[in-house]
Amino acid sequence: MNNQPLKVAVLGCGVVGTEVVRRLRASHAALADRIGAPVEIAGIAVRDPRRPRGLDIDPALFTNDPLELVKRDDVDIVVELLGGIEPTHSLVAAAMEHGASVVSANKALVAAYGPELHGAAARAGVDLLYEAAVAGAVPLLRPLRDSLGGDEVTRIVGIVNGTTNYILDRMTQKGSAFDAELRQAIERGYAEADPTADVEGADAAAKAVILASLAFHTWVPPAEVYREGITGVTVQDVADARAHDCVVKLLAVLERTAGEDDVMVRVHPAMVPRTHPLADVGGADNAVVVEAAGAGRLLFRGAGAGGTPTASAVVGDLVTAARRRLLGHRETASPATVTGRVRAMSDVRSRYHLSVPVTDSVVALDDIAAVLRAHDVRVDSVQRRRTAGPDAWVLVTEVSGESALRAAVQAIAGLPSVGAAPRFLRMLEPVEEEAAVG
Template identity: 70%
Template structure:
């Protein structure tokens, strides 16, 4: 065993950071055996030095100056757990420029600056590892990058945000509205006090960028992801899904076109049939289904959030970085081609659940069906829901272009007696087969 200890600096000491420090300290003997050298915590950057912390380490190791910590001589690995873009990005760059490998769970900074960060890591011969940035404890990124590196991944479909999955699951179980389910999630620690990044889909979109970079060997911008959050999902949507033997989930979908030269990445609420593997993902769990030419369909499922699962994945990356450092190796350079062939959702074909509320008798079912047909949308099934107020027609379409469906919704909104704008949700087909046609472009977005 190498007798010189590997020095680890930890930036950030919230829920995850605290558990990382405890794991590094409490398991230092076992980790030394796995790494091939002792591990030493060189310092922990915190915001408040006066706050009591149960870390099990010498309080003198705490500092409120993360830049000074990163610049110390002899730091081997920097664990970045600050979140957000800055100062996390700048500190990661400084660490790598000074010869330290970086381990991070920061999906926002990796999604936004991944190509540049990988280039800096390669230039300085260090590692940049971020397994915990997507799906926490689930071993996902390394299998996607390494085990499937010789395969052609065609499609990735997943639930990658535990907060929204918990909220939608509670809405399904209790019939409550979004606000009540979200309050419960916050109270039980499944959501931050400000859950905007979760419910607006930006967290899932950042994770989709990272998945896409590994699945398709190209980077895109988070702005290339077609994104809808769950803020518009209602208890009525959830009830309609139940009537169709579906559940509502926030789903990330990444897929290539038939020509293999373009791809579409989107995050949006979908009705998932009970027969689909993602329908059974409960609570704050995550699951990702990968489809590849040779490997077929592979399902990765487990704890996608929480301090302990995330910390375990981070320490796993620390072990990997330490082993490579001792061997004089580092992560092979990741292709940093920036994709310019992202495609808008208008070019997608799929089935849709459509709800049209009619107040009065001026609009009939024939009028609704005719408006859909004029826009190349065919109806697969229909039922009428009578209430004390306006009647509601609930329709499921045959596969159609999303651009055509959007035009049909405009036509329906112009019909007499149609009050609210018709509500629609995409249906994730149980066989996982959705088709991208040749008509869409980023200008459609």
């Protein structure tokens, strides 16, 4: 045991930061045994150092000057839990420049500046670790980087945002509307006061960038991730999914054709068959299915949100960084920082669920069928939905091209017999039939 303590600076003391500090204090002896040296908190950067935080800790450790803290020569590891891009980016860069390894849970920062930050870490000879940035407590990034490092990952499909999964799960269980369940999610602490990043898919898209860098060794610029959120998911969409023995989930889908360099990364809601392992993932949990040439299909599942699960992953990274610091070496394998070619959403092939409100059911069906044939979109099933208002035709297509489907939908919307713009959702294939579609 090395008696010289490793010193840790914590940036941010919100829900996750408070739990991290509490764990470092409560598990002091156990962590020292696992690392080989004690860990000591050097300082905690917060906006208001005088605010009570319920931590049994010396008040003098709190500071409102994070830059001064990360530049201290005695700081070995900086734990970044501020979130956002700036001033976080500048603080992390300064910490590494001054020789500190960095542990972060900030998926937006890593997605936006991953190549730059990894380059800075390599130049400084320090670690940059962010297991908590994707799927909370679920150990996912390290298995992708290390355990599957000698395999060829071809596809990842996952639920990587706990807030949207909670909302959609509640809509499924209760038959309630999106707005009502969003309010519940905010009130219960499953969503931020401003939930835009979650419900519009930006949070999941940032995580998809990180997954692609590890799985495909390709850096995908965040702007090139196709993104649809869940704000447009309706009660009828959820009911339609149930009628097809499916549930609606917000998915991150990453694909690469074996032997090719280009990748496709997208985030959108989809109907997931009840037989699929992602279908029964409830509440704020996350789950990710990884498909690899050698390992086959692997499922990673667990708590994806909340202070305690996220703190678990943060402290795990801190232990790794501390061990390496003590041994005098850093992580040599980092994600690829080379930007790859990203395939367009128009290249997607999938089954689609199409709902078309009509003014004349008989005429409309003939018109819709003619348009779909003209765009080479084949229909697997058709059902008439009778309502108190206008009827609707509900169609499920065979596997079709996204560009053809969108062109057909646009043409159908202009038919005189169609009462409103058609709606469509992509359908994930049952797991026993899955190919490169989604």
